[in-house]
Amino acid sequence: MGTLPFPAMGAPPLPPTTSFLAPPDALLAHLSPHDRVLFREFGQGPAVPLPGLLVHEAFERRAAAAPHAVAAEHEGAAISYRQLDRRSSQLAARLVHEGVRPGDRVGLFTRRSIPMLIGLLATLKAGAAYVPQDIGLTPATQLRHVMRTAGTRVVLTQARHADRIPAAPGCVRIAVDELPDAPVAFRRTRAVSPDDGAYVLFTSGTTGAPNGVTVTHRNLCNLLLTAPGGLGIGPGQRVAQILNIAFDMAAWEILGCLTGGGTLVIRGKDITETVRTADVVIATPTVLAGIDPAACPRVRTVAVAGEPCPRPLADLWAATSTFYNCCGPTETTIVNTMQRHLPGTAPLTIGRPTPNNTVYVLDEQRRALPIGEVGEMWAGGDCVSAGYLGNPELTEERYAPDPFLGGGRRMFRTRDLGRWTADGELEHLGRTDDQxxxxxFRVEPDAVSSVLESVPGCVRAVTLKRDARSLVSFVCPQDVDPEAARRAVADALPYYCVPDAVLPLATLPETDRGKIDKAALLRLASGVAR
Structure with missing residues (x-):
């Protein structure tokens, strides 16, 4: 696969926006000459020109080239590219009328649906960033936090969910599915910049309050409009939309399809039924593990990210499809490394940097480590997002000037541990923190425990990951009501933060150093004696 072809109706491809200059020798002087060469060779993705730097314009080119092609299907309904382009432009005009300007943020509080797509594209056309939340799952406390942090003055939703959106002074709620389909003039107040926000994703924070990460058009186009991030999506291909809209991988499904000219197949209740009709599937390993590839013979391309992928799962799907194992936090635009995995090959890695991106394995002093040594992965290049909304302290902590690229570029501290293999693949070795x-979804267990400790009578709480789909919490003293404790978390945090079980204990076990013995707690949770 090469750079995705676009109709010859727009501007010519743009040059790469990341200049891969050799790092100054002083930065690598402590390495052997061989490792200096490999640091540059392994850590820099290919420099690839882009056919555009605005996501909605990439969609509009597809709509102009094939207006009658089906853009999306959902529960028996369908919409063509021409219809989706027209309806989203109509809504964009309404947003501009409501005062939305380039650089603003618009809430997109919906469930999976065609109106969700109209609202998403309308926001981009108006020059704003969409702020997605699943209105059916997100508690009101989090919606209020998101609205306040993002400064949303307009929230897009569906009529049946409008009453779930918290009231806020001066905030306008628009039910996308009730808008008339009528011609309307649309004109922005100013041009949209590639460095304007395209979406704002909220991730768990150490205090329990999710942090909003701003991802730009440049960031997104660099993944969606290059290979392998474009996943070879083109006209006639069907892409499954199975993930929560508040998860950044959903943007890969939706916008990867619509900028590639494919048909988005939006799931109802049955994930397998949706995947059965799709050519391309993007999922977490946990979601993918619940689907039998034998029941989905049409699937030809699969990409997984969001959590470590078990090798047997990768081998299973790679036997019948082009399988990519990927990695990258929200702050580096969905994924910034990808590996094409082949059955029987070893090891399963997270691959190499995607185009116009870099990955550095550094020590605690941010010095380059020799090839093969374990260190912390820092990401650079066009994947690096714009930072955290309203949190300059956290932005300064996690983003830093990139000394290897220079030129005012920044790199992001992933807090993932990794090392380079001898042939230039990245092995992911866990995280440096407890997240x-x-x-x-990323979850901070201490944030869950903090909510539990606010429950009347609870003195101490510990939350641990039991498996890829569940948390387990321990509270003391023993008379804490476990159901009341779970309800408190459900009322305060997203659904994926709610522990499957809350186990009251008289005391919490400790190690010989006076710390909580987490291994003993997990044995207790599984019913295995010490």
Whole structure:
């Protein structure tokens, strides 16, 4: 696969926006000459020109080239590219009328649906960033936090969910599915910049309050409009949309399809039924593990990310499809490394940097490590997002000037541990902090415990990851009501933060150093004696 072809109706491809200059010798002087060469060779993805730097314009080119092609299907309904382009432009005009300007943020509080797509594209056309939340799953406390942090003055939703959106002074709620389909003039107040936000994703924070990450058009186009991130999606191909819209991988499904000219197949209740009719599937390993590839013979391309992928699962799907194992936090635009995995090959890695991106394995002083040594992975290049909304302290902590690229570029501290293999593949070796992935979402266990400790009578709480889909919490003293404790978490945090079980204990076991013995707690949770 090469750079995705676009109709010859727009501007010519743009040059790469990341300049891969050799790092200054002083930065690599402590390495052997061989490792200096490999640091550059392994850590820099290919420099690839892009056919555009605005996501909605990439969609509009597809709509102009094939207006009658089916853009999306959902529960028996369908919409063509021409219809989706027209309806989203009509809504964009309404957003501009409501005062939305380039650089603003618009809430997209919906469930999976065709109106969700109209609202998403309308927001981009108006020059704003969409802020997605699944209105059917997100508690009101989190919706209020998201609205306040993102400064949303307009929230797009569906009529049947409008009453679930918290009231906020000056905030307008628009039911996308009730808008008339009528011609309307649409004109922005200013041009959209590639460095304007395209979406804002909220991730779990150490205090329990999710942090909003701003991902730009440049960031997104760099993944969607190059290979392998474009996943070879083109006209006639069907892409499954099975993930939660508040999860950044859903943007890969949706916008990867619509900028590639495919048909988005939006799931109802049955994931397998949706995947059965799709050519391309993007999922977390946990979701993919619930699907039998034998029941989905049409699937030809699969990409997984969000959590470590078990080798048997990768081998199973790679036997019948082009399988990519990928990695990257929200802050580096969905994924910034990808590996094409072949059955029987070893090891299963997260691959190499995607085009116009870099990955550095550094020590605690941010010095380059020799090839093969374990260190912390830092990401650079066009994947690096714009930072955290309203949190300059956290932005300064996690983003830093990139000394290897220079030129004012920044790199992001992933807090993932990794090392380079001898042939230039990245092995992912866990995280440097205690943050965990549940169902593909990042969760801070201490944030869950903090909510539990607010329950009347609870003195101490510990939350641990039991498996890829569930948390287990321990509270003391023993008379804490476990159901009341679970309800408190459900009321305060997203659904994926709610522990499957809350176990009251008289005391919490300790190690010989006076710390909580987490291994003993997990044995207790599984019913295995010490």
């Amino acid at each position: 965990v992935k549940i169902r593909g």
